[in-house]
Amino acid sequence: MPDASRRSERSRSAILRAAVALLEEKEYADLTVEAIASRAGVGKQTIYRWWGGRGPVVLDALIDHLGPDGPPSLPDTGDLEGDLRLVLRAIVAELADRRLSATTRALTIETLSSDEFAERMRDRLLRPQLDTIKERLRAARAAGQVRDDVDLDHAVELLIGPAYHRWMMRTGPLTEGYADDMVDLALTALRPAAVRSGAAGGAADSP
Amino acid sequence: MPDASRRSERSRSAILRAAVALLEEKEYADLTVEAIASRAGVGKQTIYRWWGGRGPVVLDALIDHLGPDGPPSLPDTGDLEGDLRLVLRAIVAELADRRLSATTRALTIETLSSDEFAERMRDRLLRPQLDTIKERLRAARAAGQVRDDVDLDHAVELLIGPAYHRWMMRTGPLTEGYADDMVDLALTALRPAAVRSGAAGGAADSP
Numbered sequence: 461m462p463d464a465s466r467r468s469e470r471s472r473s474a475i476l477r478a479a480v481a482l483l484e485e486k487e488y489a490d491l492t493v494e495a496i497a498s499r500a501g502v503g504k505q506t507i508y509r510w511w512g513g514r515g516p517v518v519l520d521a522l523i524d525h526l527g528p529d530g531p532p533s534l535p536d537t538g539d540l541e542g543d544l545r546l547v548l549r550a551i552v553a554e555l556a557d558r559r560l561s562a563t564t565r566a567l568t569i570e571t572l573s574s575d576e577f578a579e580r581m582r583d584r585l586l587r588p589q590l591d592t593i594k595e596r597l598r599a600a601r602a603a604g605q606v607r608d609d610v611d612l613d614h615a616v617e618l619l620i621g622p623a624y625h626r627w628m629m630r631t632g633p634l635t636e637g638y639a640d641d642m643v644d645l646a647l648t649a650l651r652p653a654a655v656r657s658g659a660a661g662g663a664a665d666s667p
Numbered sequence: 668m669p670d671a672s673r674r675s676e677r678s679r680s681a682i683l684r685a686a687v688a689l690l691e692e693k694e695y696a697d698l699t700v701e702a703i704a705s706r707a708g709v710g711k712q713t714i715y716r717w718w719g720g721r722g723p724v725v726l727d728a729l730i731d732h733l734g735p736d737g738p739p740s741l742p743d744t745g746d747l748e749g750d751l752r753l754v755l756r757a758i759v760a761e762l763a764d765r766r767l768s769a770t771t772r773a774l775t776i777e778t779l780s781s782d783e784f785a786e787r788m789r790d791r792l793l794r795p796q797l798d799t800i801k802e803r804l805r806a807a808r809a810a811g812q813v814r815d816d817v818d819l820d821h822a823v824e825l826l827i828g829p830a831y832h833r834w835m836m837r838t839g840p841l842t843e844g845y846a847d848d849m850v851d852l853a854l855t856a857l858r859p860a861a862v863r864s865g866a867a868g869g870a871a872d873s874p
Contacts, residue, residue, distance in 0.1 A: 572779075586836055611848065614829070617828075622821070624835070625828035626824055630789055631820070646825075
């Protein structure tokens with residue numbers, strides 16, 4: 461690798477690490493290209509030249525932060541409902557927090573504004589995260605806890621789509637109770653009929 | 668009403684009608700404040716002064732276009748699944764069409780960017796539309812086709828949230844088959860246990 465490439469690669473890494481560090485410390489509104497450049501020890505023109513602006517550099521920083529292996533698998537305790545409640549509660553808690561969700565808000569605006577950004581965001585950041593839920597559902601299906609005829613991508617969207625809609629449109633509070641209720645509804649749709657009527661009967665009989 | 672107020676009210680109406688007419692004729696990208704002003708026969712400074720920009724005037728135009736009675740009720744044929752399929756197919760078809768969904772995309776960006784816009788959008792444009800689905804589900808509940816213990820706002824989100832998530836994140840095709848599958852999943856979650864096992868049994872037995 462020639463020196464110039466090595467230097468570029470070092471600067472690129474420094475910029476991405478600076479962006480992640482600032483994301484953890486600051487409000488998204490204060491996360492300017494200037495602040496990233498200053499922390500990384502590069503000129504802000506370098507960032508504009510390589511990325512064009514704040515959104516794309518933040519996206520690359522988050523992708524870089526995920527690492528080559530992507531996000532860790534979800535826990536599989538055998539209790540599908542319990543495992544999914546933890547996932548959805550975590551998503552809902554993040555969306556409910558204005559500071560934590562500011563990055564998601566900014567990335568969603570960029571996604572709605574640019575095809576190129578949307579594809580990179582989907583393929584490199586979102587899909588790996590959705591796939592962790594899909595793999596947990598696949599294991600549940602192998603264990604007879606999810607219907608064989610369900611499209612697992614649809615199942616993932618059934619679980620998380622309502623929370624994102626509520627967040628985006630601000631149509632109601634994002635609480636733990638909401639997360640649990642949406643897991644309950646989704647699992648009622650996803651369970652095999654035999655398991656479902658058993659569970660529904662049990663729930664109806666309980667005091 | 669003094670002459671000046673009457674003139675203002677006439678200009679306001681002309682602007683809102685011009686915006687709706689242009690929305691039907693043009694790409695959203697071509698719907699500039701200048702184009703609206705020119706069609707309405709006012710100066711563009713009037714629009715900037717009263718609304719601040721394109722997003723808020725388009726939102727008010729759509730609210731005005733709904734009229735004081737809001738959107739019409741959904742058809743109630745007694746066949747809940749059929750009625751909901753029509754609704755979700757229409758939503759999905761609009762989201763799948765880049766031209767038709769450009770307005771929704773622009774309004775969603777504004778919603779994510781401004782609290783004031785978000786609240787007006789939710790209360791005056793979105794909620795009345797979601798309520799038509801909620802009322803259809805309420806009638807279904809009265810007819811014993813939806814569980815008594817379901818929160819109807821959650822039920823509406825279960826139906827439409829996945830499609831909006833798929834649209835926003837571009838994670839899959841928005842087709843009629845997708846719409847029908849999401850209605851099927853949502854109704855499996857929403858039906859009373861007795862109806863559900865009957866229906867699931869019937870579906871499993873059919874060729």
